[in-house]
Amino acid sequence: MSGKLLNHPLKSCFQAGRLEAGCDEAGRGCLAGPVVAAAVILPNDFHHPFLNDSKQLSHKKRVELRDLIQNEAVSWAVALVDNEEIDKTNILKASILAMHRAVEQLSVKPEFLLIDGNRFYPYDGIPHQCVIKGDATYLSIAAASILAKTHRDELMDKAHLEYPFYGWDKNKGYPTKMHRAGITANGISPLHRKSFRLTDEQLSLGI
Numbered sequence: 721m722s723g724k725l726l727n728h729p730l731k732s733c734f735q736a737g738r739l740e741a742g743c744d745e746a747g748r749g750c751l752a753g754p755v756v757a758a759a760v761i762l763p764n765d766f767h768h769p770f771l772n773d774s775k776q777l778s779h780k781k782r783v784e785l786r787d788l789i790q791n792e793a794v795s796w797a798v799a800l801v802d803n804e805e806i807d808k809t810n811i812l813k814a815s816i817l818a819m820h821r822a823v824e825q826l827s828v829k830p831e832f833l834l835i836d837g838n839r840f841y842p843y844d845g846i847p848h849q850c851v852i853k854g855d856a857t858y859l860s861i862a863a864a865s866i867l868a869k870t871h872r873d874e875l876m877d878k879a880h881l882e883y884p885f886y887g888w889d890k891n892k893g894y895p896t897k898m899h900r901a902g903i904t905a906n907g908i909s910p911l912h913r914k915s916f917r918l919t920d921e922q923l924s925l926g927i
Contacts, residue, residue, distance in 0.1 A: 730771065730859045732764065734834055734849055739794070741830035742860025743819045746774075746868035748811055750893035751903075752886065752912045753876050754800040755811065757818035758867035759826055759833075761794040762860050771862050774855065774869040786870045789863045796863075797825035798871045807915040816841050822864075836861045883909045 733740050745757040774782055790796055799821030801814040809817075820843050823833065833840075833848035836855050840848055851857055855865040873892055880888035886902035886909070893899070893911075903918050912918060 729767070730862055731857060732762075732766070732859050734832065734858065736764075738831040739828065740832045740834055740860060741795075741823060741826060742834045742836075742854070742858055742862070742864045743822065744836040744855055744861050744864040744868050745815045745818055746865070746872045747893065748815050749895070750913070751895050751899060751916050751918055752803060752888070752893040752909065753872070753879060754802045755806065755815050755818050756798060756800045756868045756872035756875070757815065757822045758796065758798045758864040758871070759819065759822035759830075760789060760796045760860050760863040760867060761826065761828060761830055762789075762863060763792065763794055766792060766859060768859075771859055771866075772856065774862070774865040776856070777866070779873075782866050782870050785863075785866050789867060793863070795826045795828040796867060797822045797827075798867055799825060800872075800875075803911055803913045806913050810915070811913075812839060819843075834858050834861050836865065879911055883911065885909075 739761055741759045741761045743757060743759045745755055747753060747755045770781060771785060799818050801818045806814040823843055830846060833846055834854060835848055835850045838850050838852055840850050854861040876888045876892040885906040887898040891899050900919055908918060
């Protein structure tokens with residue numbers, strides 16, 4: 721789907737007059753690779769007619785918006801938790817840890833955090849608000865979703881060159897039939913999440 725002009729513009733902030741950082745992650749449901757999070761503080765007057773949830777945008781539009789966001793944001797940061805860390809904890813804790821790491825790397829400390837989803841652990845005494853479908857509600861979360869998605873996609877494209885059996889250039893590590901078939905035929909790579917159900921046999925057995 722290409723970028724569409726929004727009928728209902730996303731909200732610029734949760735509460736006016738303070739520095740708010742939007743946070744989102746990408747790769748939570750993947751079988752391989754890291755979970756990647758981004759945190760973005762946008763200028764109060766920032767707007768763009770196509771800025772929306774990254775899942776609603778074409779790859780080309782996401783890349784265009786990433787450059788715009790990185791150039792115009794007050795501050796932005798991207799961080800990750802790799803597959804080995806994910807296996808040691810769980811994907812929810814890993815996703816939240818990745819967001820914590822992204823916020824930690826911001827050059828400007830935010831006064832409030834807007835979190836996509838319904839779960840978060842408080843970070844460094846900064847108040848926060850979880851927002852279901854926040855990436856389709858607030859500009860800063862939408863911006864974070866685009867940075868997280870594009871940075872993670874690039875990581876998986878590079879990983880595909882080393883491990884070409886799984887179709888990561890197309891599925892980015894998500895559980896497609898091609899990905900699972902590649903695991904069955906070639907075994908797992910060092911980037912796979914061993915705590916996930918990786919094969920059709922594991923799924924059928926409920927392992």
